[in-house]
Amino acid sequence: MSELFRNLIGGEWVDGEAIPNINPSDTNDVVGEYARASKDDAQAAIAAAKAAFPAWSRSGLLERHAVLRKTADEITARKEELGRLLSREEGKTLAEGIGETVRAAQIFDFFAGEALRLAGEILPSVRPGVSVEVTREAVGVVGIITPWNFPIAIPAWKIAPALCYGNTVVFKPADLVPGCSWAIVDILHRAGLPKGVMNLIMGKGSVVGQAMLDSPDIDAITFTGSVATGKRVAAASVEHMRKFQLEMGGKNPLVVLDDANLDIAVDCAVNGAFFSTGQRCTASSRLIVTEGIHDRFVEAVTARLKGLVVDNALKAGTHIGPVVDESQFGQDEKYIAIGREEGAKLAFGGERLDRETPGFYLQPALFTEATNQMRISREEIFGPVASVIRVKDYEEALHTANDTPFGLSSGIVTTSLKHATHYKRNAQAGMVMVNVPTAGVDFHVPFGGSKGSSYGPKEQGRYAAEFYTTVKTAYTAA
Numbered sequence: 001m002s003e004l005f006r007n008l009i010g011g012e013w014v015d016g017e018a019i020p021n022i023n024p025s026d027t028n029d030v031v032g033e034y035a036r037a038s039k040d041d042a043q044a045a046i047a048a049a050k051a052a053f054p055a056w057s058r059s060g061l062l063e064r065h066a067v068l069r070k071t072a073d074e075i076t077a078r079k080e081e082l083g084r085l086l087s088r089e090e091g092k093t094l095a096e097g098i099g100e101t102v103r104a105a106q107i108f109d110f111f112a113g114e115a116l117r118l119a120g121e122i123l124p125s126v127r128p129g130v131s132v133e134v135t136r137e138a139v140g141v142v143g144i145i146t147p148w149n150f151p152i153a154i155p156a157w158k159i160a161p162a163l164c165y166g167n168t169v170v171f172k173p174a175d176l177v178p179g180c181s182w183a184i185v186d187i188l189h190r191a192g193l194p195k196g197v198m199n200l201i202m203g204k205g206s207v208v209g210q211a212m213l214d215s216p217d218i219d220a221i222t223f224t225g226s227v228a229t230g231k232r233v234a235a236a237s238v239e240h241m242r243k244f245q246l247e248m249g250g251k252n253p254l255v256v257l258d259d260a261n262l263d264i265a266v267d268c269a270v271n272g273a274f275f276s277t278g279q280r281c282t283a284s285s286r287l288i289v290t291e292g293i294h295d296r297f298v299e300a301v302t303a304r305l306k307g308l309v310v311d312n313a314l315k316a317g318t319h320i321g322p323v324v325d326e327s328q329f330g331q332d333e334k335y336i337a338i339g340r341e342e343g344a345k346l347a348f349g350g351e352r353l354d355r356e357t358p359g360f361y362l363q364p365a366l367f368t369e370a371t372n373q374m375r376i377s378r379e380e381i382f383g384p385v386a387s388v389i390r391v392k393d394y395e396e397a398l399h400t401a402n403d404t405p406f407g408l409s410s411g412i413v414t415t416s417l418k419h420a421t422h423y424k425r426n427a428q429a430g431m432v433m434v435n436v437p438t439a440g441v442d443f444h445v446p447f448g449g450s451k452g453s454s455y456g457p458k459e460q461g462r463y464a465a466e467f468y469t470t471v472k473t474a475y476t477a478a
Ligand SMILES: NC(=O)C1=CN([C@@H]2O[C@H](COP(=O)(O)OP(=O)(O)OC[C@H]3O[C@@H](n4cnc5c(N)ncnc54)[C@H](OP(=O)(O)O)[C@@H]3O)[C@@H](O)[C@H]2O)C=CC1
Pocket: 145, 146, 147, 148, 149, 172, 173, 174, 175, 176, 203, 204, 205, 206, 208, 209, 210, 213, 224, 225, 226, 227, 228, 229, 230, 232, 247, 248, 249, 250, 280, 281, 328, 331, 380, 381, 382
C-alpha cells in the first residue's frame, strides 16, 4: 500500500479518508494518497492553534527566524523535487513549477529576515510628561484557505508572515492539490515549530473550509480563490467580527498602443495570457489594441501561438501544460462557446488536444473582434483564453481597461513616457505593469488588487504586517 500523507493537528499526524491526488497531465498517474480531514479534525486543529497561541506569540525572535530560515533552505535544496511535485499535481510546466518553488523559498527567506526587524514607534504625547508607544502584536489564530493554481507560492506567502509575526495557523489547501502544501507543512514541522503552531487540514472547502468560517476561535482569515467563496468568507467573518483578507478574480487588461515595440507586446501578451495555462488571477485575458498596430499584433500573436507546444507538464519542450481538471476544462470550453455565440471570432485554438498521456489538454484560444461588453470580456474564465478588443486611441484604451468590475493587474505596452506615466496614475488596479506581463510578480513588494478583485490589506513584502498584526497604542506618564 502507498504512503498516506496525513493531516497535522496539534503536532501529531492524523489519519483520514484516503483521497488520490491525480496528475492532470496523465490521469492514470496518482501523485499520492492524501488524508481528507473531517469537520471534527478542523475543530481539533482550531483548538490546538488556540492553545499554542499564547506561547508562540511571545516566542523569541531567533526561534521564529530559525524555523523560517531552515524552511527556506530546505525548499531551496529540494527545488527540483518539489517543483516536479508541483507540476505533477497542478499541471504547470516543470520550469514554472521549479520557478514557483524557488519563489516560495524566497518568501520564507524574506520573512525569516522580517522576524528580526520587528519594530515599533515611540512618540511624544501632546500631553507634557506622557510618552506614546505604538507596537504591533500577533492577531491570534489565522485561518489560511488557498486555491489550486499556485500550490506552493500562495501557501508560502500566507504561512510565512503569519508565523513571522507570532500567529498560529490552521491551513486548508485546495483539495485538488494537497501535495506541495503537505510538503511545506512537513518541512516547517521538522524545522522545529512547537506543537499546535502549524496545523494542516486537507479536505473539502464545503466541510473543513466551512468549519473554519463558522468557528468563533479563528481570529483572522486570509483567502485566495473565487469571488463566490470570497463573499462567503466575508459574510462569515463579519458575523464573527474577525479580520479577513480576500484575493479573488481578475479580468486583467493589457493595452497595446500603436507605438509599442511589437516583440515586447507579443511576449507580454503570450506570457500573460497563456503561460501557466492562463490559470492565474493576474492573467491578461483582455488584449486592448489600438487600430494602427492591431492587425500586425494579431498576426504575430497567432504565429507565436502556432509554435507553442501544449503537452505533458513534465515533458521537456512543453510550453503549456494541461488545464487543472475536467471541471475547469468544462468551464473553459463553455466560455469558448459563449464567445462564438456572442459574435467574437475564434482566430486560433480552442480545441481539445490528444496527447500520449491522457490529460486535459486545451489549445490556447485567441478571440478577435471582441467587445468589452461580451461575457468573455467581463467574466473570469481562468484558462488559456484571451480576447483582442480593438480601440481607436489611448483614451479609449484606458477607458476600456478600467471598464470592469475587477482591478487586480493592468498592463500597457508603449514606448511613450507620457502614456506610460498617465496609465500608471489612472489605471484602476492594485498593480500596474509597463512593458512587462500582467502576471508574474516579485515576492518582496505588495500584491493585491482594487475594486472587486481584493478586500483588505495587501499581501507580501513588509505590507503583509498590516493583516497579520494588530496595532496597539500605549500611553505612559513618567
Ligand atoms: N484568484 C485566484 O487565484 C483563483 C480564482 N479561482 C476562480 O474560481 C473558480 C473556481 O475555482 P475553485 O477552486 O472552485 O475556487 P474556490 O473559491 O471554490 O476555492 C478556493 C478555496 O476555497 C475553498 N472553499 C470552497 N468552498 C468553501 C467554503 N464554503 N468555505 C471555505 N472554503 C471554501 C476551496 O476548497 P476546495 O477546493 O478544497 O473545495 C479552496 O481551498 C475558478 O474557475 C476561477 O475562476 C480559482 C482559483 C484561484
